Amino acid sequence: VTAASSGKNEPKTAKARATRERLLRVAAQLFSVKGYFHTTVEDVMGEAALTKGGFYAHFESKEDLAYAAVEHATELWAQKVITHVMAFSDPREQLRELLEGYRRYAVDRTFEGGCFFVNLAVEMDDQHDEIRRLVEARFEQFRALVVTIVEGGKAAGVFRQDAPTRAIAALVVAALTGSMMLSKSAQKFDQFDDANDLLARLLATFET
């Protein structure tokens, strides 16, 4: 899955693969807490308890690390949110559980710095177009998940045909990412509950 962005550095041995994974874990956490620009290669290697020179055996540059970290973070996100949603088969439940799965992804502090994607999006929007596009594609993927659930619900006859699918996806992803940012800023997650409960209740008006 990372071939496109860092094909040249595909690890050859199990040890190299493990080190690469460790660097990705550390980088995703550091980028989410300190930001991309404020994190140095030394920070990443120091946190991973490795010497700086070893970095270039795994990544060509900090940028190359960032591309791979986006892939790694996407996998962590999917493990929390998509796995949670897919445990339910009724699209009405899937939509409610998408809100709950994302809340857990926040409360469990999957990323120390809140949401890796929210943080990178804010940092990159005016500063690094290629990373911005990669992060934006993940939000698009998130909205597409909501669209799939709502359209599935329409096909199954449990959501009204006139439910505005695209707007629901836009509102759900906006509310969730906004709650993430606000919860991190407030250092408490209670507003997530309030906003999610109300949103679930309002979205239920689109059920048949």
Next chain:
Amino acid sequence: VTAASSGKNEPKTAKARATRERLLRVAAQLFSVKGYFHTTVEDVMGEAALTKGGFYAHFESKEDLAYAAVEHATELWAQKVITHVMAFSDPREQLRELLEGYRRYAVDRTFEGGCFFVNLAVEMDDQHDEIRRLVEARFEQFRALVVTIVEGGKAAGVFRQDAPTRAIAALVVAALTGSMMLSKSAQKFDQFDDANDLLARLLATFET
């Protein structure tokens, strides 16, 4: 209004006041685009076309500048959003126009880097507790504005008594700040429209 945070540096002359205002404008824009940590005093002075040494006649430190920039940004935000809302007297309209006022604050690019507060919140949450608290107080003020509108509407009999005021405030501020972040990341504002239209329509279910 800035006395508490930077009382020692209250400007003595009209010229000093104008320079201080210019530095605040520049700093609010730079912090919103590049972030606080990634912006140097040299960046601010360079952008304001002043020499670095002059900075300390106006601010004790970059931190002191950040506190004053939060006040300055709050005034810009209030001019856009609160002024827009207060042009309407019906609480039902005020709630709809709060969404529209914030959308305009985004689309008009009041801050080049998106929302000053969203960007600083994401950067500061784990890194600078005092600035984090200042920014968080602004989100609290934003939610309080929604609470005032909804409670006003209940008193006027245009919102249902059982409308969940606190949850409405949490959802509105989450959806708006999330849409801001996502619009900046996508570099287009169309999802703001979708999310706002749907949210306004759903909130209308609380009207009597």
